[in-house]
Amino acid sequence: MKFLKNLVDNVKPHFDEGGKLEKLHYVFDGFETFLFVPGTVTNKGVHIRDSMDLKRTMVMVIFAMIPCLLFGMWNVGHQHYLAYGMETSHWENFLFGALKVTPIIVVSYASGLTVEFIFATMNKHSISEGYLVTGMLIPLTLPVTTPLWMVALGGIFCTLLGKEIFGGTGMNFMNPALLARAFLFFAFPAFLSGEIWTDLSPEVGHSIVDGYSGATNLVAFDYNIDNIQAASTMFWGFEQGSIGETSVFCVLLGAVFLIVTGVGSWRIILSVFAGGYIMGFLMNLLAPAGDLTHAMHMPAHHHWLIGSFAFGAVFMATDPVSASHTVKGKYIYGLLIGAFAVILRVFNPAYPEGVMLSILLFNVFAPLIDHLVVEQHIKTRLKHA
Amino acid sequence: MGKTVHIRKGFDIKLVGKAVAETAHAPTSSIFAVQPPDFRTLIPKLIAKQGDEVLAGQQLFYDKDRPEIKITSPISGEVVEIVRGAKRRIMEVRIVPDKENRYISFDIPDQLTKENVTEVLLESGCWSYIRQRPFSTIANPENSPKAIFVSCFDSAPLAPDNDYILKDEKESFQRGLSVLNTLAEGNLNVGIADGQSDLVRDVISSDKTHQIKGPHPAGNVGIQIHHINRIKKGEIVWYVNPQDVVIIGRLFTNGKYQAERTIAITGSLVKNPSYVKVLTGQPLKDIIGDKITFNDNTRVIQGNVLTGRTAYEDSFLSFYETQISAIPEGKEPEFFGWLLPGLDKLSLSRSYFSWFTPKKKYDLTTNTHGEERAFVMSGEYEKVLPMDIMPVQLLKSIMAQDLERMENLGIYEVSEEDFALCEFVCTSKIDVQRVIAEGLEYFRIEG
Numbered sequence: 096m097k098f099l100k101n102l103v104d105n106v107k108p109h110f111d112e113g114g115k116l117e118k119l120h121y122v123f124d125g126f127e128t129f130l131f132v133p134g135t136v137t138n139k140g141v142h143i144r145d146s147m148d149l150k151r152t153m154v155m156v157i158f159a160m161i162p163c164l165l166f167g168m169w170n171v172g173h174q175h176y177l178a179y180g181m182e183t184s185h186w187e188n189f190l191f192g193a194l195k196v197t198p199i200i201v202v203s204y205a206s207g208l209t210v211e212f213i214f215a216t217m218n219k220h221s222i223s224e225g226y227l228v229t230g231m232l233i234p235l236t237l238p239v240t241t242p243l244w245m246v247a248l249g250g251i252f253c254t255l256l257g258k259e260i261f262g263g264t265g266m267n268f269m270n271p272a273l274l275a276r277a278f279l280f281f282a283f284p285a286f287l288s289g290e291i292w293t294d295l296s297p298e299v300g301h302s303i304v305d306g307y308s309g310a311t312n313l314v315a316f317d318y319n320i321d322n323i324q325a326a327s328t329m330f331w332g333f334e335q336g337s338i339g340e341t342s343v344f345c346v347l348l349g350a351v352f353l354i355v356t357g358v359g360s361w362r363i364i365l366s367v368f369a370g371g372y373i374m375g376f377l378m379n380l381l382a383p384a385g386d387l388t389h390a391m392h393m394p395a396h397h398h399w400l401i402g403s404f405a406f407g408a409v410f411m412a413t414d415p416v417s418a419s420h421t422v423k424g425k426y427i428y429g430l431l432i433g434a435f436a437v438i439l440r441v442f443n444p445a446y447p448e449g450v451m452l453s454i455l456l457f458n459v460f461a462p463l464i465d466h467l468v469v470e471q472h473i474k475t476r477l478k479h480a
Numbered sequence: 481m482g483k484t485v486h487i488r489k490g491f492d493i494k495l496v497g498k499a500v501a502e503t504a505h506a507p508t509s510s511i512f513a514v515q516p517p518d519f520r521t522l523i524p525k526l527i528a529k530q531g532d533e534v535l536a537g538q539q540l541f542y543d544k545d546r547p548e549i550k551i552t553s554p555i556s557g558e559v560v561e562i563v564r565g566a567k568r569r570i571m572e573v574r575i576v577p578d579k580e581n582r583y584i585s586f587d588i589p590d591q592l593t594k595e596n597v598t599e600v601l602l603e604s605g606c607w608s609y610i611r612q613r614p615f616s617t618i619a620n621p622e623n624s625p626k627a628i629f630v631s632c633f634d635s636a637p638l639a640p641d642n643d644y645i646l647k648d649e650k651e652s653f654q655r656g657l658s659v660l661n662t663l664a665e666g667n668l669n670v671g672i673a674d675g676q677s678d679l680v681r682d683v684i685s686s687d688k689t690h691q692i693k694g695p696h697p698a699g700n701v702g703i704q705i706h707h708i709n710r711i712k713k714g715e716i717v718w719y720v721n722p723q724d725v726v727i728i729g730r731l732f733t734n735g736k737y738q739a740e741r742t743i744a745i746t747g748s749l750v751k752n753p754s755y756v757k758v759l760t761g762q763p764l765k766d767i768i769g770d771k772i773t774f775n776d777n778t779r780v781i782q783g784n785v786l787t788g789r790t791a792y793e794d795s796f797l798s799f800y801e802t803q804i805s806a807i808p809e810g811k812e813p814e815f816f817g818w819l820l821p822g823l824d825k826l827s828l829s830r831s832y833f834s835w836f837t838p839k840k841k842y843d844l845t846t847n848t849h850g851e852e853r854a855f856v857m858s859g860e861y862e863k864v865l866p867m868d869i870m871p872v873q874l875l876k877s878i879m880a881q882d883l884e885r886m887e888n889l890g891i892y893e894v895s896e897e898d899f900a901l902c903e904f905v906c907t908s909k910i911d912v913q914r915v916i917a918e919g920l921e922y923f924r925i926e927g
Contacts, residue, residue, distance in 0.1 A: 100813065128851060132817030136809050136846040140896075140913040141903045142785045143493070143637075143807065146825035146832055148850020150818035152857065152907055155831050223853055265854025265908075357829040360859060420858040420872060469873050473888045476868070479710070 103127055121215040125222035149264075153227040155358045159349035160231055160410065163339040166332060168192035170342070171239045174293040174335055180304040195239050195294055196338055202243045204230040206250035214259045225264030225271070225416075226254065232272035232410060235339025236403065236451075237279070240291045245283060249275035269458040270414045273451055280448060288447075292335035311335050313402035317444040319388040320397075329400040340406035343399065350409040359413040362425040367408035370433025371398045378441060390441045398437050407450035408433070417458040421468040428464055432457045482669070482687050485707040487694025489866040491828055491901055493637040494841045495785070495807075499744040501644050503755040507769075512555050512761040513563075513572040514540055518799035519551065519608060521617045521924070524570045532559045537584035537604055537737035540573050549618055552605025554739035554760045556582040572796065575761075583736040592662045592732075601663075601728070604737050608799070609724035610663075613702060613717045614892040615924050625718040627709050628664040630657065632680065632722055633673040633692075635699030636784040638753075640744035640802050642722050645755065646679060649726045656729030657683045660720060671704040697866065702898045706867045711893050723802055741802065745771050747785070748843040749778050749806040764795045764804065772806045779846045781805040786900035787913070810847025818850070825849075828863065828905045853908040861912075864901035869894065871902055875912065878919030883926055891923050 109116045110123035127133075129150070137144060172188030172195075183191075207226045215222045233249055253275035258267045280287045290309025312334060315322040324334055332342025340346070353359025375395030382391035398404055412418060412432050419428040432453050439449030446452060457464075516524040523544040528534055535556045543549040555577045563572035586604050589596045598621050601607040610628075612619040619625070633642050646653050657680060661668040670680050671692045680689055690708050697703050701719045711717055720728070723741045730738045739760040746753045751771045758767050764780070772780055774793045781788035782801050791804070814820075822832030826842045834840065861871035869890045877885035896913040903912035 099815070131813035131815055132847075132849060133851065134811040134813040135848045135851065136779075136811060137848055138790075140911050141900055142779060142781055142788065142790075142805075142846050143844045143904065144848045144850075144909065145829075145905045145907075146822060146827040146849045147829045147905070147907050148818060148909065149853045149856060149907055150850060151831055152829075154819060221851060225856075263854065265856045356831040358831065362859075415858045416856055418858070421870065422859065422862060425859075469870060469889075472870055476888065476890060479712070 099130065103130065118216060121219060121221055122212045125212070125215065128221075149224045150227075152358055153224040155356050156228045156353065156410070157231055159352040159359070160235065160339065162345035162348045163235055163342065163406070164196075164231070165189075166342045166345045167235060167339040168196050170332060171195055171294060171338060173333065175295070176298075178293050178295060178303050178307045179298045179301040181298065181301055191294075192239075196234060198243060199234040199237065199239070199241065199246050199338070200231065202246045203233045203250050206247040207233075207254045210251055210254040210259065214254075214263065218263075220263065223264035225258065229253065229272045229275075233275050235406070235410075236272065236276045236337050238287065238291045238336075239294045239338055241279070241286060245279055245286060249279045252278050265416055267416055268462065269455055270411055270417045273411050273455055273458075276448075276451055277455055280451070292337075309335065311402070311447075312400075313440065313447045314444070316393055316397075316401060317390050317441070317447070320390060320393045321388055323397070323401060326397065326400060329397075337403065337406075340403040343405045346405040346409050350405075353409065353413065359409065360415070360418070360425055362422065363413045363418055363429045364408050366426045366429025367412050367433040367436075368399060368405075370430035370435075371404060371408075371437050372396065372433070373430070374398075374434035374437040378437070393441075398440075402440065402447065403450050404433075404436060407436070407454055411451075411454050412457075417461060419461045419464050419468075421465050421472075423471075424461070424464045424468045427468075428457055428461055431460070482690040483708055484691040485671075485693065485698075485704070487692065487698040487703065487707075487866045489863055490695035490697055491864050491905075492635070492695045493785075493826065493844075493904070494839070495637050495746075495748065496841045496843050497747040497750055497753045497805075497807075498638050499640065499746050499753045499755055501641070501755075502752075503742060503757055506756050506758045506762060506767045508577070509759075509762045509766045510576065511560075511763060512553075512557070512575045512577055512759070513763075513796040514551060514553065514575070514761050515572050515796060515798065516541065516551070516570050519543075519618055520615070522549070522551075524551075526562065526570070526573075528553075528559045528573065530559055530562060533557070534559060534575065535582050535584045536739075537586065539605065541570070543618070546620065548602055548621060549607060550602065550605050551608055552737060554737070583738075586731065586735045586737070588732055588735050592659065594663055594665055597659055597663045600731070604731055606728050606731050606737060609728060610660075610718050610720055613705060613711055613719065613895065615920055616895050619716075619718045623716050625664070625716045626711075627667045627669050627705075628660050628718045628720065629669050629671065629701050629705050629708075630660070630720050630722060630725055631671045631692075631699055631701040631704050632676050633671075633699045634802070635696035636786055636803075637696070638744070638746035638803070638805060639699070639784060640742070640746075640755070643676065643679075645742045646722060646726070649729075650679065652726045652729035652733060653679070653722065654683045654729065655733050656720075656725035656727070659728055659732045660725065664718070669704075669708055671699075671701070671708070673699070694866070697864075697898055697901060700895075700898055702893070702895045703866055706893055713887065713892060715892075721800060721802070724800070743767060743797070743801065744803045745806075746803060747772075747781075747806040749773075749808055758797060760797060760799055762797050764791055764797060765793060767797060768804060772804075777809050777811075779807050779809050781807070785844075786904060787897045808843070808845045810845025812847075814847075828860075829907075848909055850907075850909055852910065855908050855910065857907045860905050860907060861899075861902040864905055865898065867893065867898065871899065871912075874919075875910075875915050878915050878922070881922060883923065886919055886923055887927060891919055895920070 171192030253271040257271035257274040312323040378391040436450040436453035524541040557577035561574040565571040
């Protein structure tokens with residue numbers, strides 16, 4: 096490590112004030128602090144600091160997403176070979192998926208980080224770690240068939256208009272990754288809806304099996320709730336969908352990790368699930384009695400299993416910047432997201448991505464929720480006074 | 481019976497270098513200093529001039545805004561130098577002591593009343609040990625506080641053990657408490673930890689004795705006030721540190737201002753951490769002797785590692801201080817430090833493996849473990865602030881200089897030290913205490 100440190104120290108003067116590459120100071124700083132936690136010491140206030148910083152926080156979220164990512168890679172291959180009716184090993188499935196997914200991840204990081212670097216250089220601020228997570232979330236929420244140029248566009252769009260114009264990480268009021276997803280969904284509907292969930296690149300000597308259908312459970316249940324797959328299939332994630340969000344099991348692994356490390360808010364995760372369940376249950380009560388396959392009859396807990404409900408609850412709604420900041424607010428925010436997501440997916444088949452829209456909607460309302468909570472807090476304070 | 485308060489939010493930072501129960505006497509020093517900047521918001525007007533002979537208990541300077549508040553010399557001798565800083569601000573009044581300490585003898589009335597206690601305290605300079613919330617300034621004798629509080633224990637990292645220190649001072653401590661009780665007109669409240677009831681039993685009625693349980697900041701007087709007799713808008717509460725109660729007790733026992741106190745010298749870089757008996761204003765060098773070596777890799781702190789101030793080789797002991805800490809500086813960059821398992825890294829989050837060893841004691845450095853960032857994580861401060869206060873919202877109102885909101889969110893209840901743990905846990909490395917201090921100052925001037 097000494098060698099690396101010496102190398103960094105040697106080139107450092109070029110990036111400092113007066114150096115040849117002074118303009119790139121903050122980009123260099125970003126790389127340097129990535130390699131080495133800087134030897135800065137406290138100078139005011141407390142003399143010791145908790146070992147937690149934003150880099151660690153973000154890397155914890157990435158760790159939490161790894162099960163989803165690995166399973167997602169396997170599932171991409173699994174769905175592909177299933178469509179062609181081919182018998183393949185787990186390794187073949189995984190390899191196929193890895194080859195398809197890795198470019199998407201690379202493009203996502205490259206495009207977003209480029210924008211971050213440009214802004215850091217222009218505005219002379221150090222590079223924040225937010226994109227480490229965003230860059231991974233974007234691929235996991237996209238179908239594997241998304242063209243790479245679109246991934247790049249999404250990364251650029253969300254960093255630019257979702258974050259940097261508000262002042263960078265910490266100042267954005269909507270979840271950037273979700274914003275990228277929504278942007279692509281509305282800008283290129285042809286690429287992000289319909290039969291796009293399975294990679295159907297041709298296999299020599301094989302043709303797509305007769306029974307193949309490209310419809311996900313999320314689309315299917317709106318027409319007839321009996322058309323969805325078995326609950327266990329959906330729980331483990333052997334279904335079509337975006338790369339990382341099919342397996343509720345892997346998402347829950349991530350959730351446990353986030354909650355244990357204290358990085359993700361259990362209040363939000365729990366209340367999104369609760370909100371979805373309560374709304375699903377209410378719908379069961381109010382469902383038309385004559386039409387037993389109507390979407391409102393769907394068992395409430397199935398809402399947890401289909402689409403990106405779990406993934407959204409665990410990885411998207413919990414973004415600390417765009418979520419509610421107050422303790423009470425988090426419960427309200429979560430409940431509303433869950434409830435609203437179910438309303439959207441049941442009553443609006445045109446937009447099956449109810450979870451995404453619901454989270455974005457309450458990202459916008461989170462400051463208002465917080466405002467009400469704080470006003471309530473002040474009122475009780477004044478009452479005691 | 482008084483209240484029993486269970487503090488649930490908070491955190492005990494376990495560090496190596498706790499002082500063992502041994503007390504040495506600091507050697508006599510050849511110079512002493514009284515430092516006006518120790519007294520928050522006080523603007524010193526000198527009474528003593530260079531070359532003046534003073535006795536212990538004789539006035540050195542007073543507060544320009546409140547001339548009745550005087551600071552007196554802890555020792556007899558000659559005023560040799562007035563050290564000034566930027567803008568000719570008075571930083572130190574230096575005194576070369578006599579061989580034998582000579583005291584002014586104050587008349588102690590037989591029958592104590594609120595009025596004559598106030599008078600003796602003001603005259604002797606001991607009034608400066610009584611401070612007020614809000615603002616942590618020296619109390620204003622013209623105010624009538626709704627209560628006086630004494631927290632009998634300190635819960636900060638490596639804090640001195642008051643049970644041990646007060647064992648030999650019990651009489652003076654109890655005398656001091658009864659004097660303060662007179663001053664408070666019977667409304668003196670004490671916060672005690674487990675096993676401290678003997679300390680106060682004979683002087684304080686049991687309904688004013690409150691049991692406090694839980695982790696730091698349970699020992700902070702501000703937290704205790706919040707749970708026992710909360711400050712409302714416009715109200716004032718006074719508070720005194722236990723060792724300062726002892727000094728007041730001595731004054732009312734023998735009529736002398738004797739500013740001796742016992743300091744804990746603690747921290748991982750201290751040789752044989754233990755206690756030292758000192759006199760206010762002694763040079764740090766004499767107090768720490770060979771226990772701490774000043775160098776580039778040692779951070780010496782007057783106070784504890786959360787709220788103390790950095791001290792230097794030529795520093796003098798501050799007026800209210802009861803602890804000196806020494807920990808290593810953390811100037812070494814760490815390769816992929818944010819990715820390591822971190823068995824020796826303390827964190828309230830459970831993102832380092834160290835959370836599997838909750839009883840471990842840490843040798844922490846001054847490294848910030850990351851850089852300052854915009855505010856990202858929520859719900860962190862709330863875990864370590866045991867008050868009905870919304871910390872983040874309060875901080876934001878201060879940054880926005882929104883007086884009305886600051887007041888509504890309860891700025892008059894807080895002090896920097898109550899937010900020290902918030903600053904410690906902050907993922908974004910924000911200077912929480914500085915912000916609170918700015919808010920308090922802004923509120924004091926404008927509010």
